[in-house]
Amino acid sequence: MDFTISPNEERHFASLHAVLDVVAREQRYLAFVQAPPFEQSLVFYRNIIARDLCQFVALEADELVGWCDILPVMGESRAHIGTLGIGLLPRVRGKGLGRKLLDTTIAKAWHKGLTRIELSVRVDNPVAIALYERIGFQHEGTRRNASLIAGRYCDTYAMALLNPA
Ligand SMILES: CC(C)(COP(=O)(O)OP(=O)(O)OC[C@H]1O[C@@H](n2cnc3c(N)ncnc32)[C@H](O)[C@@H]1OP(=O)(O)O)[C@@H](O)C(=O)NCCC(=O)NCCS
Numbered sequence: 001m002d003f004t005i006s007p008n009e010e011r012h013f014a015s016l017h018a019v020l021d022v023v024a025r026e027q028r029y030l031a032f033v034q035a036p037p038f039e040q041s042l043v044f045y046r047n048i049i050a051r052d053l054c055q056f057v058a059l060e061a062d063e064l065v066g067w068c069d070i071l072p073v074m075g076e077s078r079a080h081i082g083t084l085g086i087g088l089l090p091r092v093r094g095k096g097l098g099r100k101l102l103d104t105t106i107a108k109a110w111h112k113g114l115t116r117i118e119l120s121v122r123v124d125n126p127v128a129i130a131l132y133e134r135i136g137f138q139h140e141g142t143r144r145n146a147s148l149i150a151g152r153y154c155d156t157y158a159m160a161l162l163n164p165a
Contacts, residue, residue: 003059003092004058004059005100006057009049010045010046010049016041018035020087023087029087029122053072054108055068056069066086066087066089066097067086068102070085070106080114081114082117084118098127098131099135116160117160117161119160122155122157123155123156138159
């Protein structure tokens with residue numbers, strides 16, 4: 001099956017929220033353990049679209065199966081930075097779709113003038129770490145006990161990519 005990568009739009013909001021909820025409930029990858037309330041996500045998605053920020057979804061036929069975003073952080077001195085988030089439904093992982101989504105979203109981030117992309121990834125997520133390394137993200141340190149889910153601490157790696165241009 002071929003996948004399509006598209007900017008997020010209003011008709012995808014409910015399915016994006018549902019996919020986020022699936023990945024969050026795995027309790028292994030994201031900061032969330034479930035999706036935020038839908039009304040809150042609606043405001044969040046609409047703000048992204050209104051500001052033409054970097055958020056793409058992956059579609060298999062018409063079904064939304066993943067997302068990637070690179071979103072602003074607070075503070076004038078950090079206006080050149082975006083924070084990366086990504087997630088795919090379990091059944092579409094390991095087929096190169098993550099790479100495709102990342103390439104598209106990173107290209108837009110550079111096009112919008114960002115020069116640094118940051119992320120946090122749990123040390124027990126080798127697939128994501130390998131993918132980020134392959135794209136050129138560098139390790140910048142370990143955040144100890146940075147994740148606490150169901151009573152279990154996990155370290156995370158801080159990684160970042162600078163615009164090669
Ligand atoms: C992380 C994620 C987005 C990656 O997307 P994906 O489509 O599964 O990844 P891809 O198929 O593009 O590439 C994965 C790479 O990791 C490699 N890989 C797979 N299993 C691996 C393992 N156990 N150890 C190391 N590398 C591994 C693959 O070989 C592939 O490398 P290649 O391109 O050289 O073949 C996806 O797996 C996902 O949604 N995971 C759950 C959510 C998540 O972890 N989000 C990130 C939080 S920081």
